[in-house]
Amino acid sequence: MDFVFLYETFITLISAIPMTLQLAATSVALGTVLALGLALCRVSGIAPLNWLARAYIFIFRGTPLLVQIFLIYYGLSQFRGVRRSMFWFILRDPYWCAIIALMLCTAAYSAEIIRGGLLSVPHGQVEAGRACGMSRFLVFRRIVIPLAIRQSLPAYSNEIISMVKATSLASIITIMEITGVAAKLISETYRAIEVFIVAGAIYLAINFLLTRIVVLIEYRLSPHLRQAPALQPVAAGEMR
Template identity: 80%
Template sequence: MDLPFLYETFLTLISAVPLTLQLAASAIILGAVLALGLALCRLSGILPLDWLARAYIFVFRGTPLLVQIFLIYYGLGQFREVRQSMFWFVLRDPYWCAVIALMLNTASYSAEIIRGGLLAVPHGQIEAARACGMSRLLVFRRITMPLAIRQALPGYSNEMISMVKATSLASVITIMEVTGVAAKLISETYRAVEVFMVAGAIYLAINFILTRFVAIAEYQMSPHLRQPASLRDVPAAEAR
C-alpha cells in the first residue's frame, strides 16, 4: 500500500468536504421544512391535502434519486418557458439543482418519519395542555412538536446519514464534492481502489460525527436519561 499516495489523496479529497457538507445541510434543512408541511397535510383530515401529500410521497419515494437529479438538471432546461422564467437563474446552476433534488427526495421520506413522531405523542398530554387553557398553536409548539421530535429523532438520523451519502450522486452533474473529486483523481492516476478507500473513509468519518451529534441531541431531549443511575433503578413509589 502506497502510504504517501493515500496521504496526498486524503489532502485532495478533504478540500471537497465543505461542499459535501453544504449540500447535505441545505438539503436536510430545506427538506425538513417541506417534510413537516407534508406530514401536517397527511394529518389534517382534509382529503385533497392528504391525497396531494400521498401522491408526492409515492412519486419521490418510488423513483430513484439519480433519475430525479437528471430530470431536474437536464429535463427542466428543455422547456423554453422554464428558461425564460424567473427561476432559470437557479435551475441553470448544478449546485441548486442538486440541492432541490436532494431536498425533494429527503422530504418524501422525512414526512413519514415526522408523521410517525406526531402520531406517537400521547393524546392525554395534549388534552391536559388544552385543559390548562393553551391554544392549539401553543400546544403544538410546546407539547406536540418537542415530543414528536424526540420520538422521530432516531429514525430521522438514518435519513440524515442517507443524505450525506446521497450527495455523492451530485457528481454526475459536474459538482466537485468528495466523489466528484475522487472520480477526477481516478481519471488522472488510474488508482481507483486507493482513491475510493480514502473517499469511503471520509464519508465514514462524517457520518460518525453526525451520529454523535444526534446521540447528544437525543440525550438532551430525554430528561429521564439524565437522571442518576440510582434514581433510574429505584421504583417510582420508593423514589417519592
C-alpha cells in the same frame, strides 16, 4: 499499498468536504420545512391535502434519486418556457439543481418520519394541555412538537446520514464534492482502489460524527436518560 499516495489523496479530498456538507445541510434544512408541511397535510384530516401529500411522497419515494437529478438538471432545460422564466438562473446552475433534487427527495422520506412522530404523541398529554387553558397552537408548540422531535430523532438521523451519502450523486452533474474530486483523481492516476478507500473513510468519519451528535441531542431531549446518581449510604457513626 502506497501510504504516501493515500496521504496525498486524503489531503486532496478533504478540500471537497465543505461542498459535501453544504449540499447535505442545505438540502436537509429545506427538506425538513417541506416535510413538516407534508406531514401536517397527512394528519390534517382534509382529504385533498392528504391525497396531495400522499401523491408527492409516492412519486419521490418510488423513483430513484439519480433519475430525479437528471430530470431536474437536464429535463427542465428542454422547455423553452423554463429557459425564459425568472427561475432559469437557478435551474441552469448544477449546484442548485442538486440542492432541489436532494431537498425534494428527503422531504418525501422525512414527511413520513415526522408524521409517525406526530401520531406517537400520547393523546392524554394533549388533553392535559388543553385542560390547562393552552390554545391549539400553544399545545402544538409546547407539547406536540418537542415530543414528536424526540420520537422521530432516531429515524431522522438515518435520513440525515443517507443524505450525506446521497450527495455523491451530485458528481454526475459536475459538482466537485468528495466523490466528484475522487473521480477526477481516478481519471488522472488510474488508482481507483486507493482513492475510493480514502473517500469511503472520509464519508465514514463524517457519518460517525453525525451519529454522535444525534445521540447527544437525543440524550439532552430525554430527561429519563439523565437519572440522578444514587445517594451513598451514610454510616451510623457519621450521623450528627
